Amino acid sequence: MRKIAVIGAGKIGSTVVDLLISSGAYEVRVIDQSAEALAALKSGVETAAMPIDDPAKLAERLKGCFAVVNCAPYHLTVTVARAAAAAGAHYLDLTEDVASSRVTRELAQTSGTAFIPQCGLAPGFITIAAWELAKHFDELHDVRLRVGALPRYPSNALNYNLTWSTDGVINEYCEPCEAVLNGKLREVPPLEECEEFALDGVTYEAFNTSGGLGTLCQTLDGKVRNLNYKTIRYPGHASIMKALLNDLNLRNRRHILKDILENALPATLQDVVIVFVTVSGLKDGRLMQETYVNKVYAQMIGGEMKSAIQITTAGAICAVLDMLAEGQLPQKGFIRQEDIPLEAFLANRFGRYYAPEDQIAFRAAAE
Structure with a gap:
């Protein structure tokens, strides 16, 4: 053992x-x-x-x-x-912090063991899913990754409940974000480029946040026209957070913002994690699109109710650990999330939480 x-x-x-x-x-x-x-x-x-x-x-x-x-x-x-x-x-x-992951990559170069950072939901599983779709194309045009951990029953102006690390949320709202724009690797500001979309009759917004792409920018640099990652929230969230971080300067007083959020926003186990990846490009000379959509809800594990963000984050890193222990992954050096096969991940006893048959959908359609 x-x-x-x-x-x-x-x-x-x-x-x-x-x-x-x-x-x-x-x-x-x-x-x-x-x-x-x-x-x-x-x-x-x-x-x-x-x-x-x-x-x-x-x-x-x-x-x-x-x-x-x-x-x-x-x-x-x-x-x-x-x-x-x-x-x-x-x-x-599980870190989404870009600077920390760079140090981890350096440590892997001289270590005799495997170093696998960013093994959670985003970065983590979202990269595995996006890379699998990207491999289906002869020429990539646009790769869009969207992820959100949301309360199922929002009841405050932020339309948000604490379901994850407060420090982590604040960090991804404050740090620069990586993206590929018109074929060029760029840094873009967090909380910007807000867009709205509907899924299953519910309207959401999505905006830039830091760290969600993991190493995908470097992997696809020079191979994709546009690549970006955005966090999903209910409409209105981004504008309030920008007021707090920018107008009230809580960006530079993160401990105060953390105290405010943790004393004003209740936690909840009634959440939903949304994973939404869209890839478009050329297949056999035709412009095509493939989309991966998944919703994961809170459920009982070991006789205890666990939130969707707990299940998806913990399930992802446990699946990767399991694959490492079973010899399905390299035993030495730096391992990217792109190096982890989606099929093997979903077949794993821990990865299966991402693949309930009634909640997962693959579809391909001409653009």
């Missing part, structure tokens, strides 16, 4: 633990600085309460582990990655 270290016992980390333990294939060690968070975990899990901002001390706790699954806040990504490298363990994380 392989030993896995899970860093962080929050909403996502605890769900990762539940999935891994329920599989019966892994022994799990959970590390978090909060003894209270560790105490809330189910019994039968090894825990260690300690600061995780010192890579040398953390590396000591990671020795003997097959892999490290990093579910800590994005600003600790580099610390945990360095500790995993020092301990000689495989490394997986």
Whole structure:
């Protein structure tokens, strides 16, 4: 039985633990600085309460582990990655932070183990799905990725509830976004280029946010006309967030914005995750389009209700870990999400949460 270290016992980390333990294939060690968070975990899990901002001390706790699954806040990504490298363990994380992922790529160059960052929903599964569609075309024109974790029953002006890391949400709303525009790799501002679209009779908006593309910009640079990633919300969300971040200058006082959001917006387990990928280009000389659409809802896992964002994020990183453990992925070096086959991912016991038969749709239509 392989030993896995899970860093962080929050909403996502605890769900990762539940999935891994329920599989019966892994022994799990959970590390978090909060003894209270560790105490809330189910019994039968090894825990260690300690600061995780010192890579040398953390590396000591990671020795003997097959892999490290990093579910800590994005600003600790580099610390945990360095500790995993020092301990000689495989490394997986969920970060959307572009700068942290670049450091992880550098660590992979000298490590004897696999480094697989950005294994969540977006970046993560969205890239796997987009790359699969992109491979169907002889010439790519436009690749559009849209993802959102939304309350099913919004009841405030932001039309939003906290379903994920507050730090992560603020970071993706503030940092520059990568895109390919007219064949050129660019940085574009967050919360801009807002668009509206309808799906199943519901109107949504989508706007630029940081980090969702993972390595896809570099992979498709010079091969696609336009490539972009946008976060899905209900209409009106972006304009209020721009007022908070720009007009009230909370962009430069993120701790205040975090406090406001966490004390004003209730959390909810009644959410839905929407994955919407559209790719267009030439196939056999014809202009064609393919679209991948999926909605994932909250459901019971191990006798406990889990939100859709917990399921999709934790399920994705557990699926990649499983594929790594089974030898389906390279055992050394930097592994992109594009290197993970969609079919194998969806066939995995953890990846199956993305593929309920009544909620998934593939369709192709002439443009």
